[in-house]
Amino acid sequence: MKVHVSTLLWLAAMASGGMLPPTPAHAGVFDDEQARKTVLNLRDQFNSFQATATQRIEQNSRTTLDLQNQLEGLRQEVARLRGQNEVLQNTVATLQKQQKDYYVDLDARLKKFEPQHASVEDRPGTSQPSEKPEYDAALKHFQAGDFKSAGNAFSSFIKKYPQSPYLPLAQYWLGNSLYAQRDYKGSTWVLHKMIDANPTHPKVPDAMIAVANNQLESGQKAAARKTLEQVVAKYPGTEGARAANNRLKTLQ
Secondary structure, eight states: OOOOHHHHHHHHHHHHTTOSOOOOHHHHHHHHHHHHHHHHHHHHHHHHHHHHHHHHHHHHHHHHHHHHHHHHHHHHHHHHHHHHHHHHHHHHHHHHHHHHHHHHHHHHHHHHHSOEEEEETTEEEEEOTTHHHHHHHHHHHHHTTOHHHHHHHHHHHHHHOTTOTTHHHHHHHHHHHHHHTTOHHHHHHHHHHHHHHOTTOTTHHHHHHHHHHHHHHTTOHHHHHHHHHHHHHHSTTSHHHHHHHHHHHHTO
């Protein structure tokens, strides 16, 4: 016959308090012993369960702590990778800007050396970026009355830029620089070269008058008259024709 534990405990309590009905002596001893064993067995089971539960709780706590540490480690790793990613993005952006600036600067530098469209005396052409500054510098020498430096500068320009749209003007001013230095033969040669190569250039009438001046200075009055008459005949109505006509009047 099985007796419920709670019943045994109740009986033990009643017995200790003298509340149980009197029973034979051997029956009371047996019941008390049985109850005591039951109580001890229950206590052992409870202690075993409590130890097992405590062990499991501690194990779960350690597992939870390990997972938390791993999670924190992963969070730190993600933060580090994000930082590296931001650094890389900034580096890439900086490199891209530097590369863009480099190519913009390179393009600007290369354009300085590329031929450029130029209109000289209403005549279109293509010139190197350095041509006009060198031409202007030579012309300043002439305007300042430094005819020798002007002649050297224009002569150098002609050799350096034989295809320049400024070439006819450079030849014209070189002829005038040589005239100012009384090199009439050299002046006439340069001016004739300019006239023959550019017969329709706006400066041709003035160049022919300069040739006439060289002829006059060289004692070639008849040749000078003929040159001036050609200017009047070929370029009627121009400033050059009027200047040539006035010059002819002084030769009467």
